[in-house]
Amino acid sequence: MTTPVQQPVTSVWSMYRAIVGIGALCALLIVSVFKATEGRIADNRARFLASAVAEILPEAQWTLAVAVDASGALVEASEGAALPGYLGFDADGNIVGAVITGIGMGYADNIRLLYAYSFELDAITGFKILESKETPGLGDRVEVEPHFLASFDRLDASLSPGGDALANAIVTVKQGEKVAPWQIDGITGATITSEAIGRILDVSASVWVPALERDAAAFAGRQPHEEEQ
């Protein structure tokens, strides 16, 4: 029933017409959907961040996105910075802590996390995994194992006398061998994931903590902008 009919020769004009026409329709569709959803997506992102911050830095009333520039100075983050940090402020504009994004290779894939830094304690006081594909039941125990989480009550991240590096590298040790405040008590059976967390924190904190300690005070007294949460 579908004997191929003689195809009429298509003119170049009609090919151009079709491709340009469809291209224009598609462009219109994509751009209008992008514009329509832009606001809601930004809202969702902000709400997600706010709930994560509320979990690990409950004292903060609102946050300001910051970044460390190439010279190691703390600056206000531009829109869409890759791995931003956030200064947490209370209602009076005092800085109560910082929340920083860290990323690194875990057991199966990249792990992306947020961790809270306390200026008062010179220590990391909590973390929250944002993205991970660690083995369920093994690698994801880093989020629930009590002795592992206990290391984060006050994980020492104080600076060396020079102020440009951590005094002691943050490191994950074997389960039950934690002796110093900068060590994380590892998890037997989730060795690689728990070590990865230590490494991510060490790499990120070595950059961020010196910048935070030196420059964060300059941001004190800020008031939230209209659009900030």
Add this chain to the structure above:
Amino acid sequence: MNDAAHWSIFVEAALINNFVLAYFLGICPFFGVSAKLETALRMGGAVSFVMLVASVCAFSINLLLDAVAAPYLRIISYILVIASTVQLVEMLMRKLSPATFRALGIYLPLITTNCAIFGLALFQTNREYDFTRSVVYALGAGAGFALALVLMAGVREKLDLANVPQLVKGTAAALVVAGILSMSFMGFAGLGR
């Protein structure tokens, strides 16, 4: 701004997060041409080659899209540019090196819109790899794809001679083999550090 070591990117793409066995990308050719070792090898070569081309394309498109701040054009421009570049390369290859074309050429149209190629382009963008890392990632992914294909072909050649119940023959048996291969590849996890 991903500063992972190059060798660790390679190992990760080839073994730990093998495109076929961990991400299920490129399953169609995986089951389609993995019946014979010879074709599997050639297909693997062709895919690695296209991956390399696609990776370079995706990297340049991404630079361009960032410059004009139009992230919403990513999907459509990736697929169109990769597809047309592969076509161009195919024509060039036919002119310049007929021998290579005979070995790889017939697979090229098949894999232009293969999910593994497109997946590679997306993943390298999501991970914010720079140029050399993108290329290493593409090489690793290609090597991993070829490896999975060759292993699968080896098993399936043996399986043809085995006494398999009629019900299981074909796709179901291939799926189970792929599942077992995928499990054994999990043993590589943790290598890439």
Add this chain to the structure above:
Amino acid sequence: MNQPPTTDEFVKGLWRDNPVFVQVLGMCPALAVSNTAINALAMGLATSFVLLMSGISVSLLRRFIPREARIVCYICIIASFVTVVDYAIAAISLELYRSLGAFIALIVVNCLILGRAEAFASKNTVGRSVLDALGMGVGFTVALLSIGIVREILGSNSLFGIALFPDGFQTWTVMVLPSGGFFAMALWLLVVNRIKERQALKEPAQ
């Protein structure tokens, strides 16, 4: 080629020509996110939406698109709708968007969609294309969901995120890992093959 729409256009996608279990099409990007029932359902619905919209567009524009340029036009249309879905999911739920990851964008290269555009929508009226796309979409979603359900029950002792057996059992972690996707799909293929075999045995007897 101008038959009126029939229910058969819809029903064939559900069972006889089920895209996953019979044609084994379009599994590449979908299987990876079938580790929980929610993800599988979302992925199935997203794919169905693209399938439906691209089916309608291709069918509407079929006289306008010259044969020589058809593939590039189809890809353009499909990629646009995938971009739409990508942004829509991010606007609906960021959590879902994160767990599906790059795999939403990968709907573009799902062979099922280009396959239906080329084989059906480009030759049929809008009405018939809609029925065909809906049937294929539902068939695809149901298949993916059944894989997701098996993986979630066995792998995490829950369904749609709700814990199932309070006493629990040693969960089969392997089912939530990538290899579980292969196994669960093989399992369903066996079930489908078995039913088909029995039907074929019965038929001559009637």
